[in-house]
Amino acid sequence: MLDVILLEDEAVLRDELCDFLSGCGYRVDAESSLEGFRQRFDPARHAIALLDLGLPDGDGLSLIQELRARGEQLGIVVLSARGSARDRVSGLDIGADHYLPKTSDLDELAATLSALSRRLNAPNTSLADTWVLKPGPRSLHPPGGPTIALSEQDLTVLHELMRHAGSIVSRRQIIQALDEDFLSYDQRRLDTQMRRLRRKVDECSGLTLPINTARNMGYRFHAKALVSL
Numbered sequence: 001m002l003d004v005i006l007l008e009d010e011a012v013l014r015d016e017l018c019d020f021l022s023g024c025g026y027r028v029d030a031e032s033s034l035e036g037f038r039q040r041f042d043p044a045r046h047a048i049a050l051l052d053l054g055l056p057d058g059d060g061l062s063l064i065q066e067l068r069a070r071g072e073q074l075g076i077v078v079l080s081a082r083g084s085a086r087d088r089v090s091g092l093d094i095g096a097d098h099y100l101p102k103t104s105d106l107d108e109l110a111a112t113l114s115a116l117s118r119r120l121n122a123p124n125t126s127l128a129d130t131w132v133l134k135p136g137p138r139s140l141h142p143p144g145g146p147t148i149a150l151s152e153q154d155l156t157v158l159h160e161l162m163r164h165a166g167s168i169v170s171r172r173q174i175i176q177a178l179d180e181d182f183l184s185y186d187q188r189r190l191d192t193q194m195r196r197l198r199r200k201v202d203e204c205s206g207l208t209l210p211i212n213t214a215r216n217m218g219y220r221f222h223a224k225a226l227v228s229l
Contacts, residue, residue: 002025002026002027002047002048002117003026003027003028003029003042003045003046003047003048004021004026004027004028004029004046004047004048004049004050004113005028005029005030005031005037005040005041005046005048005049005050006018006021006028006029006030006031006049006050007030007031007032007033007034007036007037007049007050007051007052007055007060007063008030008032008050008052008079009032009033009052009054009055009056010052011032013102014030014032017030017050017079018030020106020109020110020212021050021113022208023208023211023212023213024110024113024210024212024222025208025210025222025223026048026113029046032055032056033055033056033057034055034057034058034060034062034063035057037049037063043072043074046074047074047075047117047120048074048075048076048077048113048116048117048120049067049074049075049076049077050077050079050113051063051064051076051077051078051079051080051096052078052079052080053078053080053081053082053091054080054081054082060078060080061090061091061094064076064078064091064094064095064096065094065095067095068094068095073120075097075116075117075119075120076095076096076097076098077096077097077098077099077100077109077112077113077116078091078096078098078099078100079100079101079102079104079109080099080100080101080102081101081102082101083101083102083103087099097116097119098112098116100112106212107168107214107220110212110222114222129143129223129224130143130223130224130225130226131143131162131210131221131223131224131225131226132225132226132227132228133155133158133159133162133225133226133227133228134228135155135228137149138150138151138152138154138155140154140158140201142201142205142207145204145205145206145207146204146205148200148201148204148205153178153193154193154197154200156177156178157174157177157178157193157194157197158197158221159177159227160173160174160177161174161211161219161220161221162221162225162226162227163225163227164221165221165222165223165224165225166220166221166222167220168214168217168218168219168220169218169219169220169221170217170218171187171190171217171218171219172218173218174190174218174219175187175190194211194213194219197209197211198211210222210223
């Protein structure tokens, strides 16, 4: 699991990004100021920094310049309200690896972090990091973790998501895989199913199930997956 340090002073957005990144399988440390970042940042642990620029105690560009001047090799992604071409060029010239406006879709952010992880040879790109789903007995085998027994519904939901790993699977598609009628199905049941499944994986293995939510659309399994069904 990759460690990310997030610097964002807006509390609501910071919490939302923490939830999203955790759902993507990252361990997240979050700070709201440059001083907090400097105290929390651990170059031996944090592989990627996700940075806002307009901060209460200074400009995030100065922090990027500072990190690069020290020779820090971490990946840096700027997520800023400053979205002009001039701003982007300045950020990239100073040392950011990627520069995204805050209006970017969260899936674009996830894809950017994934691409940066691969370039940095992050651990989550290893073949050993494959999640394996087996039908008999019904079980999920997380990378480096214990076997997790599954219910029939767990197996069906994971099968639908893992065989389309990397892509968004719609709610309709999952509900139909459960052999339910989409129009009459109470979709809160699906949300409950996903929460229980995430909790089961966390309790059994201490790992975060690599499924994120695409709002009003469905879910996506964003890790390597092998479905032996």
